[in-house]
Amino acid sequence: MSRIGKLPIAIPTGVEVNIKNGNISVKGKLGQLNQNFDADAITIKSENGFLIIERNSEAKDHKSKHGLYRSLINNMILGVTTGFKVQQELVGVGYKASSNGQNLELTLGYSHNILFEIPSEVKVSTETLKGKNPTVTLESPDKQLIGLVAAKIRSFRTPEPYNGKGIKFSNEVLRRKAGKSASKGKK
Numbered sequence: 001m002s003r004i005g006k007l008p009i010a011i012p013t014g015v016e017v018n019i020k021n022g023n024i025s026v027k028g029k030l031g032q033l034n035q036n037f038d039a040d041a042i043t044i045k046s047e048n049g050f051l052i053i054e055r056n057s058e059a060k061d062h063k064s065k066h067g068l069y070r071s072l073i074n075n076m077i078l079g080v081t082t083g084f085k086v087q088q089e090l091v092g093v094g095y096k097a098s099s100n101g102q103n104l105e106l107t108l109g110y111s112h113n114i115l116f117e118i119p120s121e122v123k124v125s126t127e128t129l130k131g132k133n134p135t136v137t138l139e140s141p142d143k144q145l146i147g148l149v150a151a152k153i154r155s156f157r158t159p160e161p162y163n164g165k166g167i168k169f170s171n172e173v174l175r176r177k178a179g180k181s182a183s184k185g186k187k
Helices: 060-081 143-155
Strands: 016-020 023-028 031-036 042-047 050-055 084-091 096-100 103-107 114-117 123-127 135-140 166-169
Touching: 016 042, 023 060, 031 060, 042 060, 050 060, 060 143, 084 143, 096 123, 096 135, 135 143, 143 166
Parallel strands: none
Antiparallel strands: 016 023, 023 031, 042 050, 084 135, 084 166, 096 103, 103 114, 123 135
16 A cells, blocks of 8 residues: 555644535645546545545556555645745846836846746745855745746756756755866876
8 A cells, every 4th residue: 555645634723625526626825726636546435634635546557656645635634834044146247136016037148137937826936145156046835836847947047067057945955066176186
């Protein structure tokens, strides 16, 4: 049995969960999220303030979806209660970020600025402090969407391994490489 899938999910107070025809809807103080699921593969039951996910057979496909849907539903409940936050740093000389509503403008050393429209479900804010790298902060109840937006922003200038310049997550540790000069002294 799936170790993740068999764990029950606690439903906090103030969270509404509706299960209908292969669709689960979770509503809380930060918004409402919907997720389709394979009703042939798993069954979702609500008992005593907990959600219990069970698979319908021992088929390989059903086993793989058991833990997946449990994690997705748990992330939905966490999202509507506490929300998710992602911070990214712009490392590089002259790199800048500014936000105007749902538009993010990035200056990343290209010949032109990059304008990126953020989906309405994600809140964006930027911060530039003297002596520190500019930061882009994303907040949303939807973990999948915030991850997708953060990955798209990072793709505009991925960090390079020599100087570490680019857009990186604030808690990310980059693997650095030695340049050519490090190997010249050894023979």
